[in-house]
Amino acid sequence: MKILKNRFFIVSLLLIIAAASVYFIFNKKSKIEYTTAKVERGNLIQTVSETGMVKANKEMNLNFTMNGKIADIFASVGDKVKKDQILAELDSSDLLLKEKEAAANLQVAQANLAKLLAGATGPELAVSQAGVDQAKTAYVSALNELEKIKNTVSENIAQAEKSLSDLYSTSGETITSYQQAVKNYKSVALTTVESKISVAANALDNINTILNDNDAKYFLGAGNTALIDTTKNDYTLANTALTKTKASQAGSDISQTSADTLDALNKTFSALKDCYSLLEVSMVGGNFTQTKFDIYKTAVSTQQTNISSGITSVQTAQNNLNDSINNLNNAILAAKNALATAKVTGAQQTAAAQAKVDTSYRAWLVAEAQLNQLKAGTRSQDINLAQAQVNQAQASLGLVRNQINNNIIKAPLDGTITKKNYEAGEQFLSAKSVFSLLGMNNFEIEVDVSEADITKVALNDQAEITFDAFGEDVKFYGQVNFIEPAETVIQDVIYYKVKINFDGKDKDVKSGMTANANITTAKKDKALIMPSRAVIEKNGSGKFARVLVSEQVKEAPITIGLRGDNGLVEVLSGLNEGDTVVTYIQTSN
Numbered sequence: 001m002k003i004l005k006n007r008f009f010i011v012s013l014l015l016i017i018a019a020a021s022v023y024f025i026f027n028k029k030s031k032i033e034y035t036t037a038k039v040e041r042g043n044l045i046q047t048v049s050e051t052g053m054v055k056a057n058k059e060m061n062l063n064f065t066m067n068g069k070i071a072d073i074f075a076s077v078g079d080k081v082k083k084d085q086i087l088a089e090l091d092s093s094d095l096l097l098k099e100k101e102a103a104a105n106l107q108v109a110q111a112n113l114a115k116l117l118a119g120a121t122g123p124e125l126a127v128s129q130a131g132v133d134q135a136k137t138a139y140v141s142a143l144n145e146l147e148k149i150k151n152t153v154s155e156n157i158a159q160a161e162k163s164l165s166d167l168y169s170t171s172g173e174t175i176t177s178y179q180q181a182v183k184n185y186k187s188v189a190l191t192t193v194e195s196k197i198s199v200a201a202n203a204l205d206n207i208n209t210i211l212n213d214n215d216a217k218y219f220l221g222a223g224n225t226a227l228i229d230t231t232k233n234d235y236t237l238a239n240t241a242l243t244k245t246k247a248s249q250a251g252s253d254i255s256q257t258s259a260d261t262l263d264a265l266n267k268t269f270s271a272l273k274d275c276y277s278l279l280e281v282s283m284v285g286g287n288f289t290q291t292k293f294d295i296y297k298t299a300v301s302t303q304q305t306n307i308s309s310g311i312t313s314v315q316t317a318q319n320n321l322n323d324s325i326n327n328l329n330n331a332i333l334a335a336k337n338a339l340a341t342a343k344v345t346g347a348q349q350t351a352a353a354q355a356k357v358d359t360s361y362r363a364w365l366v367a368e369a370q371l372n373q374l375k376a377g378t379r380s381q382d383i384n385l386a387q388a389q390v391n392q393a394q395a396s397l398g399l400v401r402n403q404i405n406n407n408i409i410k411a412p413l414d415g416t417i418t419k420k421n422y423e424a425g426e427q428f429l430s431a432k433s434v435f436s437l438l439g440m441n442n443f444e445i446e447v448d449v450s451e452a453d454i455t456k457v458a459l460n461d462q463a464e465i466t467f468d469a470f471g472e473d474v475k476f477y478g479q480v481n482f483i484e485p486a487e488t489v490i491q492d493v494i495y496y497k498v499k500i501n502f503d504g505k506d507k508d509v510k511s512g513m514t515a516n517a518n519i520t521t522a523k524k525d526k527a528l529i530m531p532s533r534a535v536i537e538k539n540g541s542g543k544f545a546r547v548l549v550s551e552q553v554k555e556a557p558i559t560i561g562l563r564g565d566n567g568l569v570e571v572l573s574g575l576n577e578g579d580t581v582v583t584y585i586q587t588s589n
Helices: 002-026 094-116 122-168 177-211 225-246 252-279 290-376 380-407
Strands: 031-038 040-056 061-064 067-071 086-090 409-412 416-422 435-439 444-448 462-467 471-483 487-490 493-503 514-531 535-536 542-549 551-561 568-573 578-587
Touching: 031 514, 040 551, 040 568, 061 094, 061 487, 094 380, 122 290, 177 252, 177 535, 225 252, 290 578, 380 409, 416 514, 435 471, 493 514, 514 551, 514 578, 535 551
Parallel strands: none
Antiparallel strands: 031 578, 040 444, 040 514, 061 435, 067 086, 086 409, 416 435, 444 493, 462 471, 462 514, 471 493, 487 493, 514 568, 535 542, 542 551, 542 578, 551 568
């Protein structure tokens, strides 16, 4: 009985221990650790970093603002020039006369004002009336000049349009030499193709005759039977190409027909070459006599010469046709440019003439107002009008002097003259620049920016630049001045070329040096920022951040703005400065 009690005690104890173990295992809590960061105010910078190569800036063209006769040229190709150095001048003799006239008009206006203040006299009224008559005459003259300019511009544009239209004409009296050349070379190419197709066909007939000669059946390729199959295969390829060429003759694309003909001739030449090699390893015997053997070799050799000549003829005809088409296209482009120039120049001339009409009309009104003022006697309004006339005369004088200054080309920066297109005495036309100037110590860096970053980059973005040659401590500063709109594919990845201007005169920067450009694409001061790792993306629900409050994690919907460097992002809404956000959660037992 005592033994049973001990056994019952032991079993009960084991059951209690097992129950306690199960309870401990299933009720043990996992330990959660949070990696957090504070939402705080700070400066957020977004940059794009790329490596590129230094290139010297391109030449700049220097022009006068108006057309005219060149009076003096003071620089030549290769000259080193300084900023603001005078390089050329237009003939300003007419403007100098106008300057004297404007100065005289100013004196008249000032005298008129003085007379008004002193009171008008009979002679003064007569002078004023003469001024009105003169102003009216100038206005009528300006109107006539405007009409003449409009007619001239219309004629110039019509002539340019006709020249362009003639280049598109393919028949009739208006056909140009360019169109005629294309027409002639097309005819030559077509004739050449037709004749060489016959040559190829004849050559293939010769090969076929040899391959199917029963007398030579057991003697062809005796030294290398594999050449028989090679010759047959090349014959088949050439015959197929010739069939394709004959089919393409029915089309209107002579270039395609020429290409097909060249393909057929080349394959025929290859077949002839194999056939000749086949004859070289053949032997004579039976009815396959030495005479027939020699005739075949001579025929194949002759056909090789004919085919080779045919290839050259077709290539020459095609090249001549392509050259004539290119010449026609270049002439059309030049005619289009001439038409555009005629329209732009005409618009400028018409606008200038219209401005002259408007100015002369206002001058007429002023002269009439001045006369009426004299007749009415001196009033404060009259004095004010006379003062306005003085101001107008001063403005006219300033305008003429500004035109005189515009007739002078000055170097905009230190550099070297690389081109000079005019000499003194020649007529300057805006279509061709006077000088080309290569600046000194001005460089640009060309970098390739991936499509993922190109939308961040904008013109005039600032860039910090370092060079491998000078080390990271030597910094240069520049800005983005060009973003190429077309893509560049490098190893199946799309990039866009970006150019950065900078001044390298303080260091011995050279073209071709490797440069590291750090482009600042966006910047915000005192922005509300946090690590981008704290942002959770939920499909269809937007963006969230996990906020730690009293050891409890709550998800808050947020709106983010600028994504900056160092893994930081701007918070626009949803969080406050000082909030604690969770960037990583780790669970352990």
